[in-house]
Amino acid sequence: MPGPPVRRPYGTAAPQAKPGIRTRIPREVQWNAPTLDQLWADQKESHAKALASFTEGALKFDGVESRLAWHGEAWRWTLELNLPALDLGGKEADQMSMAYIVPRPETPEVAVPLSPAFLEAIPMRRINRFVREPIRSARQAVEMHWGLFTPSAQTEVDHLLDLFKRKHKWLHQVKAEAEG
Numbered sequence: 001m002p003g004p005p006v007r008r009p010y011g012t013a014a015p016q017a018k019p020g021i022r023t024r025i026p027r028e029v030q031w032n033a034p035t036l037d038q039l040w041a042d043q044k045e046s047h048a049k050a051l052a053s054f055t056e057g058a059l060k061f062d063g064v065e066s067r068l069a070w071h072g073e074a075w076r077w078t079l080e081l082n083l084p085a086l087d088l089g090g091k092e093a094d095q096m097s098m099a100y101i102v103p104r105p106e107t108p109e110v111a112v113p114l115s116p117a118f119l120e121a122i123p124m125r126r127i128n129r130f131v132r133e134p135i136r137s138a139r140q141a142v143e144m145h146w147g148l149f150t151p152s153a154q155t156e157v158d159h160l161l162d163l164f165k166r167k168h169k170w171l172h173q174v175k176a177e178a179e180g
Helices: 036-041 045-057 116-121 127-135 154-179
Strands: 064-068 077-082 097-102 109-114 139-141 144-147
Touching: 036 045, 036 077, 036 097, 045 077, 045 097, 045 154, 097 154, 116 154, 127 144, 127 154, 144 154
Parallel strands: none
Antiparallel strands: 064 077, 077 097, 097 109, 109 144, 139 144
């Protein structure tokens, strides 16, 4: 049985949502960019720690920058990790996109665009199963494979950062070959 009604001072009403209108989560509003804290706020604690750890580790690589961008209804506000200073001599821009962190509350993902040339260059047998299986089953769109990962533990973040390190090194090698 509910308790006694709450008495409020005269002139103040209890906050009520209008019927049929729900409050919007900051990551769902296209017109107002959320902060990183607001993006991580809806995550489970394990996912929030893993995504923050991955972001922190990825930003330690030389030249990697992050920015928040709206990516439509599917990804909404997403944290992009890019190598903007890297000019690959007319190569596609997605090859300079290192990763996209999609902070969905139900299943947060780290999406990594992988070119066919990069996939041929990495030793698949040396890569951990957490990274290898999503790469093998990666969807392909416009000659780019998209590895989707959902890290929830620090060991998974470490394996994902290993892939990030390999891609970073490979992109710098491609740049050196293009220049020389």
